[in-house]
Amino acid sequence: MAIPPRLYTQQGIDELISCPTVVSEAPRQDMKLDRGHYRNDMRMRSIDGSSEFRMFMRQNADLAESFSVGLVFVPQDGIGEIVHVRCNGPNGGYNAEFDADHPYWDYHFHRASAAMMEEGPRPERAATPCREYASYNEPVLYLLKATNAKAALPHFAKLAQGVLAFVPEEPTA
Amino acid sequence: MTGLHILNQQFNGRMAIRVRRPGVTQLLAPLFHEDGDMVDIFVDEPINDSGTVRISDHGSTLMRLSYTYDLDTENRQRIFNRILSENRIQEQDGRQFIDTEPGRLYPAMLQIAQAVAKVSSMQYYKREVIKNLFYEQLTEFIEAQLARYNPRKRT
Numbered sequence: 625m626a627i628p629p630r631l632y633t634q635q636g637i638d639e640l641i642s643c644p645t646v647v648s649e650a651p652r653q654d655m656k657l658d659r660g661h662y663r664n665d666m667r668m669r670s671i672d673g674s675s676e677f678r679m680f681m682r683q684n685a686d687l688a689e690s691f692s693v694g695l696v697f698v699p700q701d702g703i704g705e706i707v708h709v710r711c712n713g714p715n716g717g718y719n720a721e722f723d724a725d726h727p728y729w730d731y732h733f734h735r736a737s738a739a740m741m742e743e744g745p746r747p748e749r750a751a752t753p754c755r756e757y758a759s760y761n762e763p764v765l766y767l768l769k770a771t772n773a774k775a776a777l778p779h780f781a782k783l784a785q786g787v788l789a790f791v792p793e794e795p796t797a
Numbered sequence: 798m799t800g801l802h803i804l805n806q807q808f809n810g811r812m813a814i815r816v817r818r819p820g821v822t823q824l825l826a827p828l829f830h831e832d833g834d835m836v837d838i839f840v841d842e843p844i845n846d847s848g849t850v851r852i853s854d855h856g857s858t859l860m861r862l863s864y865t866y867d868l869d870t871e872n873r874q875r876i877f878n879r880i881l882s883e884n885r886i887q888e889q890d891g892r893q894f895i896d897t898e899p900g901r902l903y904p905a906m907l908q909i910a911q912a913v914a915k916v917s918s919m920q921y922y923k924r925e926v927i928k929n930l931f932y933e934q935l936t937e938f939i940e941a942q943l944a945r946y947n948p949r950k951r952t
Contacts, residue, residue, distance in 0.1 A: 659891025660856020663863060680864050686855040686892070687817060690837070694864055704923050705865055707832070715837060716823040717815040728835050749833035 630701045634738040637747075640697055641708050641735075643670045645677060645773045651780070660685050668773055678705070679767070679776075683760050689713045693763040694734075695771050706741075707748045709771060710734040711763035727753040731763075800850060800899025801840065807903040820844075821855070828910050830861065836913055838906060841894075852905050853894035858913045860891075866920040877916060884912040 649667035656663055664681040676698040684690035694710035710733070717729045733754035736747035757763040761783045768776050777784055801822065805812045813825040820842040828836040837857035840850055859868070868874050880886075886893050886909060893912060897905040939948050 658863070659859050659868075661860035661863070661891065663860075682860050682863060684856055684860055686821075687857075690857065690860075692860070692864065696865065704926060707864065710832070710864075712834070715834060716817060717813065717825050726833075726835070734833065746832045749831070751833055 630699055630703075632706075632738050632741055632747075637708065637736050637738055640675060641695065641770075642772045643675065645670055645771070645775065647773075647776045647779060648676070651679075651681070651776075653782070655681065655683065657685060666776065666779065668776065676700075677708075677771075677773075679773070681764055688760065690715055691760045691763070693760075693767050695767060695773075706736060707734070707746070708736045709767060710748055711754065711757060711767055712751070713760070713763075727751050731755070731757055800902045803900065804902040804906065824906065826906070826910075830917060832861075834861075836910055838909060838913075840902070848898065849896045850899055850902070851894050851896050852902070852909050853892055854909065854913055856891045858893055858916050862917060862919060866923060868919075873919070873922070876919065876922070880912060880915045880919075884908060884915065886912040 645668040647666060648669045649665075651664045651666040654664075662683045662685060666679045666681075668677045668679065669675065670677075678696040678698055679694065680696065681693045682691060691713040692710055695708045697706045697708050699706065712732050712734065714730050714732075715728050728751070730753045732751045733756075734748040734751045737750060738747075740749055741747045756766045764780055764783055765777075768774060768780070801814055801824075804824070805814075808826060811827065815823045815825060817823045817839065822840045822842075824838045824840060825835065826838070828838070830836060837854055839853050839855050841853055843850055862868075868877050881888055881893065886895055888894070893909065893916070895905050895909050936950075
């Protein structure tokens, strides 16, 4: 039988975003190439077991600066998943003719709002520029900390330790 | 690329371009996804002397769709293929594209934008939505076809 849809307040959304979580399905060690983008996924649940979440990590294979790392709430009321937070890279530019204020040209951050849900558009539609990250690796760690998913940090040891993207070389001198 | 200037004229001057890579130019037109981000459309310069240019999403549509929906079943893949073929869009390794002459950039851009919107809408086929539709249809069927048994909703 269908569960009646839940009503969301901003406080409720904020609490869900920041509730401490544990990893229920670990991410892969490395991103996997899948039809034009690299991807990784992880599942989490709140410590009290009442809420489930998904974290997605995506990076465009052609345009590395185009990435998105997000936290998705997986409710059980049948209305479908809700993207709570999404950290994006700069996606090209803005057009002052119609879109001068959109932070799409810069690293930006989407966060779900109850007002937006009430109004009708996607909860996370609004976005603001973000200076907390400037490459793909950083928003993963940023999001884990911002969403209180610190228990997941050991699964991203390579990112956390800042492993260099090239083969280390022995000193020759 | 003169085609881009023609395209901007056809957009009444309300389009902008940004060079993202050598030979890859992004078109900034008033086309948005429901999540607030701009639709990513690129024009790739011709590699050979064919004269045709490629309008492509460089894989951004499937990447965006994959935040909440995966083409991981035969049915989903079939619907995706159908959207592409009905909109005359080609696909290679997740990148949707259409090859066209520079003078026909405007209709080609709208064509790919439509396909991007339709593919992005596949998220509405999510399991939860289908499940709710199933319950609605089941209720409808019971009320219409089994009325003689006087069915009542559990309260």
